[in-house]
Amino acid sequence: MRDYYDILGLDSSASQDEIKRAFRRLAREHHPDVKKNDPQAGERFKEINEAYQVLSDPQRRSQYDQFGTVSPMTAAEEFRDFGLGSFNDIFDMFFGRRPAGMDRDAPVRGTDLRYDLEISLEDAARGVEREIEIERLDTCPSCFGTGAERGSTPETCPTCRGSGQMRYSQRTALGSFTQITTCNQCGGAGTVLRHPCKQCRGSGRTPLKKTLTVTIPKGVDTGMRLRLTGEGEAGERGGERGDLYVFLDVAPHPVFERRGNDLVCEIPISITQAALGDEVDVPTLDGPAVHAIPAGTQPDDVVTIPGKGMPDPRGGRGDLHARLRVRVPTNLSAEERRLLQELAKLRGENVKPQKKKLTDKVKEMLQ
Numbered sequence: 001m002r003d004y005y006d007i008l009g010l011d012s013s014a015s016q017d018e019i020k021r022a023f024r025r026l027a028r029e030h031h032p033d034v035k036k037n038d039p040q041a042g043e044r045f046k047e048i049n050e051a052y053q054v055l056s057d058p059q060r061r062s063q064y065d066q067f068g069t070v071s072p073m074t075a076a077e078e079f080r081d082f083g084l085g086s087f088n089d090i091f092d093m094f095f096g097r098r099p100a101g102m103d104r105d106a107p108v109r110g111t112d113l114r115y116d117l118e119i120s121l122e123d124a125a126r127g128v129e130r131e132i133e134i135e136r137l138d139t140c141p142s143c144f145g146t147g148a149e150r151g152s153t154p155e156t157c158p159t160c161r162g163s164g165q166m167r168y169s170q171r172t173a174l175g176s177f178t179q180i181t182t183c184n185q186c187g188g189a190g191t192v193l194r195h196p197c198k199q200c201r202g203s204g205r206t207p208l209k210k211t212l213t214v215t216i217p218k219g220v221d222t223g224m225r226l227r228l229t230g231e232g233e234a235g236e237r238g239g240e241r242g243d244l245y246v247f248l249d250v251a252p253h254p255v256f257e258r259r260g261n262d263l264v265c266e267i268p269i270s271i272t273q274a275a276l277g278d279e280v281d282v283p284t285l286d287g288p289a290v291h292a293i294p295a296g297t298q299p300d301d302v303v304t305i306p307g308k309g310m311p312d313p314r315g316g317r318g319d320l321h322a323r324l325r326v327r328v329p330t331n332l333s334a335e336e337r338r339l340l341q342e343l344a345k346l347r348g349e350n351v352k353p354q355k356k357k358l359t360d361k362v363k364e365m366l367q
Helices: 006-010 016-029 041-055 060-065 087-095 121-126 271-276 334-348 359-367
Strands: 115-119 130-139 165-172 175-182 205-216 223-227 246-248 257-260 260-269 278-282 287-293 302-305 320-327
Touching: 006 016, 006 041, 016 041, 016 302, 041 060, 041 121, 115 130, 121 130, 121 246, 205 223, 205 246, 223 271, 271 278, 287 302
Parallel strands: 115 246, 260 320
Antiparallel strands: 130 205, 165 175, 223 246, 257 260, 278 287, 302 320
């Protein structure tokens, strides 16, 4: 790894202002749009940016000076909520400009994006690849993110002469006071675009659509999210891309109810099947499975088929629980009624059959 001071052309005693000026000069000089015929320009620009990120941070610079290397950022430092971006972006959101002295040339990470994706229970069980289309702010293909028309470059602001600041002095009875504010013309950047890019209007980014393939693993559930690193919005001034978070929603199923990794369904059976026992087809996500039900099955009894539930992303699979619903026949023939009455006599049951009302008979005839 090259020495960061050597990359910026500085010695180890350089001040923060010297580091900032060196970065601005080198970033403009080695930008890929300026060095169009140099295949190494992109790597050189990335190297300059990395050196600046370390040396412009007093804590990381001190670590680098002492050990010759720096530790990666912590999870807290890397975290950014959706749409908020950096502190500089929040300041711009409310005040429309950055305070004087804040570095406008520093790279800014792109915004993270969210996409809500609905999938079926079958897709969640088997795992699937889905194509999605998103619209995001992407690096402008016309100016390559510089904001300037091809063949032109940002020019030093004539108002602040490149400092990004304006000084106003005022004499009062208590003495002389100097107020420093952000330059109104360049917004603190120190440069202005005489010929802004027509496609992105000088912003360096433009909305573009992109189709992505999302790989959904087995066993996912509603509320889980997938992270697609680097598929968020493009950063500004060479900053890294944001990420895309795909939030999953498993649609309700007409047959199965999900309870964790287990599935629950209902199976209708007749009173003769419940009394005598039988083999019935139980629906599963892999197709019908034959299962025996014992004689004397009661309404709402549950049969369980192990390993026919949902896969667990960590391994294994849940069970399938089928609740048995005993159906009582409503339209008995004369012979069926006679046989049921004989059964009642054999079991010693004193049953007093009820005659159907005329309205019920008419309804049966119309069915």
